Amino acid sequence: MSFVEMVEMVDILKRANYDGKKAKIMAKVVKSLHRNFGERRSKDQLRKRWSDLKLREHEQYRKIRRVLQKSK
Structure with missing residues (x-):
């Protein structure tokens, strides 16, 4: 999975406050x-x-969060 794909995934899951139980969010x-x-x-x-x-993968997760913060 590329970094850009992970950024997209994290962005959607963070906005929806995903907790692992909502199938509709993962379908999105x-x-x-x-x-x-x-x-x-x-x-x-x-x-x-x-x-x-x-x-x-804490370090990669931090990098993704930084990218998302810069884009907002």
Whole structure:
């Protein structure tokens, strides 16, 4: 998953205050990634990637948050 795709995913999930239980939000992420990048990923793959970003990849998550703050 590219950095730009992760930024898009984090942006949508943060705006929707995603907590891992709302399937409609993850469906929105799937559609957005497919529309903008042509990537097809399952909800489970994206859910795992989101979890990995928050729990294991702190530095990359901080970089994504900085990019999102600069864009607003």
